[in-house]
Amino acid sequence: MSYEKVLQAQRIVIGTKQTVKALNEGQVKELIVATDAEPKVTAKLVNVASESDVPIRYVDSMKKLGKACGIEVGAATVAIIR
Helix, strand or coil: HHHHHHCCCCCCCHHHHHHHHHHHCCCEEEEEEHHHHHHHHHHHHHHHHHHHHCEEEEEEHHHHHHHHHHCCCCCCEEEECC
């Protein structure tokens, strides 16, 4: 389900630094987090999203999430932008 949301999204942000920036600027509509990612990588993003009342969806695979984003490597998180 969330993989399809990423595929259909008009604008996404991939990467921890860019996602934190987008969250802080209030641009994120939804955060997608891969459950097989390192918790130390995703914890800050999940906390910021929770504090900002941004919905968080979980998917099972970084590799599939990266593929849904059109990149060759896995993605720990993806932010869907408003």
